[in-house]
Amino acid sequence: MGKRILVTGGAGYIGSHVVKVLGERGYEVLVYDNLSTGHEWAVLYGRLVRGDLGDRETLRKTFEEFRPDAVMHFAALIVVPESVREPLRYYRNNVVNTLNLLEVMREFGVDKFIFSSSAAVYGVPERVPVPETAPLNPINPYGETKAAVERILRDLSGSGADFRYISLRYFNVAGADPEGRVGFAYPDPTHLIIRAVKTAKGEFSKLEIYGTDYPTPDGTCIRDYIHVVDLAEAHIVALEYLLEGGRSEVFNCGYGHGYSVREVVETVKRVTGRDFRVVEAPRRPGDPPILVADARRIRERLGWQPRYDDLEFIVKTAWEWELKGRG
Structure with a gap:
């Protein structure tokens, strides 16, 4: 390939998996x-440059050298809860x-x-599965920040500037690299599968289910x-699309069907072979009952073909990564 890709946040959970695929593709x-x-x-x-996006000087130097x-x-x-507090x-x-990055x-x-x-960005959607055309109606500051950036990207792309983007x-998102080289590594996760x-594994004494009604x-x-x-x-096919001259687009990334919290908990118990305490807790404000993607657009337009649409496999790779001890 030979193309140079700068990845911000590439040492994190999702970014590191994308970096792995980018490297493997040349x-x-x-x-x-x-x-x-x-x-x-x-x-x-x-190469890793340790720098903050608020540091314009380091960012500019990185662009100047890497191009x-x-x-x-x-x-x-x-x-999300932290975004409400801060x-x-x-x-x-x-x-x-x-x-800063865009400038x-x-x-x-x-x-x-x-x-x-x-x-x-969808908040509590009116339609499920949720299409990309659904209104942006976030219900917390985290979602608001993502929606704000999407609007900036839309306006920049439509301004006449030579700029194209995929959102x-x-x-x-769950699971881990099946080869076990990278995975989730934050000490206090909020995502259900990782928490479960x-x-x-014994890191938490109980798992809370927020809302059972x-x-x-x-x-x-x-x-x-x-x-x-x-x-x-999905990021790789989006990148290839842009590199080949594709226009700005927005795509959902999901499988188009869902599992309940109880189904996930039972799957984790079955895959791990371990029972653990589950406690029912009150609903969290703003949690929609069902949130499932209409992901036909990315399949049809970019040819994305997911390989791991299987809850047991997702849990299995997450569990194997936890057993390695780096999570």
């Missing part, structure tokens, strides 16, 4: 990460720092951008879980 990679939640060992290919053909942007704060921190990190890109003539967005709206396997078959929320490697592959 791309030249530079990871720009402040390592606030990422890890140096997770960068399997390319990327495209940028993939994963660096963001992502914990909205200014989230807006500065997720929006202002993205503006430096423009200064150095880099016009291709892959953005790590979220299903949180990928993730649903619930850590509880099975939703209008779903078993009363618990239903979510669309996507394996992190399939998500990484």
